[in-house]
Amino acid sequence: MVENRVKVKIRCNVCGEKFVLRGKRDHGKVDTGFKMCLCNNVNDFEIEELPM
Ligand SMILES: [Zn+2]
Numbered sequence: 001m002v003e004n005r006v007k008v009k010i011r012c013n014v015c016g017e018k019f020v021l022r023g024k025r026d027h028g029k030v031d032t033g034f035k036m037c038l039c040n041n042v043n044d045f046e047i048e049e050l051p052m
Contacts, residue, residue, distance in 0.1 A: 005024050007022055009047070
């Protein structure tokens, strides 16, 4: 199986903190291992995929 590596930009909609993480695409879903923002927000994010 080919591993699809992607870079993902995550912006917290609560505090505005930005994270750039590397993840991999698996069955159409991107897994970055990102769990929560520093402000404890867990589900209000703007997520953008970037080309590697
Ligand atoms: Zn936050």
